[in-house]
Amino acid sequence: MIRQSLTSISSIAAIGADMIIDVRSPSEFAEDHIPGAVNLPVLSDAERAEVGTIYVQDSAFRARKVGAALVAANAAQHLQGELAEMKGDWQPLVYCWRGGQRSGAFATILDQVGWRVHFLEGGYRSYRRHVSAALYNAPLQHRIMLLDGGTGTAKTALLQHLNDVGAQTLDLEGLAAHRGSLFGATTIDQPSQKMFESRLASSLEALDPARLTWVEGESSKIGARIIPPALWESMRAAPRIEISAPLSARAAFLAKAYSDLTDNATALIRKIEHLRAYHSSATIGEWQMLARSGDWQTLAEQLMSQHYDPRYLKSQARAEQKPHLLSLKDLDTDTLAETARDLHARFN
Structure with missing residues (x-):
């Protein structure tokens, strides 16, 4: 797995990934995403809410365990669906909200398959900081x-x-x-x-x-x-x-x-x-x-x-x-x- 840090918006293209994969939930993706990204969520909106509720009302450990099972099941569906025809030289760039467990888990699975996986450090938030800097912070x-x-x-x-x-x-x-x-x-x-x-x-x-x-x-x-x-x-x-x-x-x-x-x-x-x-x-x-x-x-x-x-x-x-x-x-x-x-x- 290759960890990538953004220095600008254009540095995304310089990575040279064949596909940019946003693993966040559909509603997160719909609000905003890196241009050109495709949504392969590892948790649906309902599943994300369920894990969050368990985390608050029960324990972080049980939330991680339930979340891991859901991520694994959804990752399997993507591997058997959208990614089924990808060849061995295919290179994806994977990101989630902040470069945490969701994208880390999915990137690890793809890496174990044998693909050259790029992992976006800081996730969507790192990208959003560059957008804000370009449009709000400087002339x-x-x-x-x-x-x-x-x-x-x-x-x-x-x-x-x-x-x-x-x-x-x-x-x-x-x-x-x-x-x-x-x-x-x-x-x-x-x-x-x-x-x-x-x-x-x-x-x-x-x-x-x-x-x-x-x-x-x-x-x-x-x-x-x-x-x-x-x-x-x-x-x-x-x-x-x-x-x-x-x-x-x-x-x-x-x-x-x-x-x-x-x-x-x-x-x-x-x-x-x-x-x-x-x-x-x-x-x-x-x-x-x-x-x-x-x-x-x-x-x-x-x-x-x-x-x-x-x-x-x-x-x-x-x-x-x-x-x-x-x-x-x-x-x-x-x-x-x-x-x-x-x-x-x-x-x-």
Whole structure:
């Protein structure tokens, strides 16, 4: 068994393991895990709770004995299941919560089989310390350029076009599985805050700090996920491109980009109800009527002009940097592709 200590997030890849195995319970794994890890739990959530109860109410010895039996049984299932076809030269990296008994027991079993097993000292907690250090404890070293603009100015689509022409990009909404507004939830549940931070730290580590990184302008929260302070402070101080386009073009773009909502008027009407604290009952009723009738263009125009644009202008008045203004005549695919090429050539 080879004991490994992390010096950075990227040092995980340097280990060269064929599989990263997280032996923690499914709920622990679901909250957060090392990117790319697979969950082969040696204790289920119920079993972990059972062992913990025995430890508190009976004795540590009996808890270890019961736990060892459960770990052995679950390890046997993994060996006969997911790991049954692994060859002799296969190398796994194994970790648990703090590099203790769960991962130690499973790694020992795999080592006795004859595999070259890497064991993560300090377990998930050692990895989490590096994530926290990168996002909370030091200024970000990356050069950030913000794509800014009001709702419906195709910032996410333009970010993708920038990526397509070779620019370095960071897709925060993709990492957070949310489009950044009341109407921004997707069909995919948002990751936990810790999982979002793991995805973010891994993405940042893969970027070249010497190159410009394009990031979509966001508030400090994307859905329910909070942008960590190191990145948020860099975004606030970053130069920014402010995109504008005719209201009709923005509305047409939104109607296509949010087809999941226009295909489900009932869900959209429920979301509009959440705006009642900001607008009169008459206004809310009119917007819901537009949703029922399928007049997406008018609904989008009114939501932007009466709700989103005033809030955007207020937030921009507090911005630290004056923007580079970019006015687009439309938000068609060809226009966005050409704009991305121009921006990449100009700023890179």
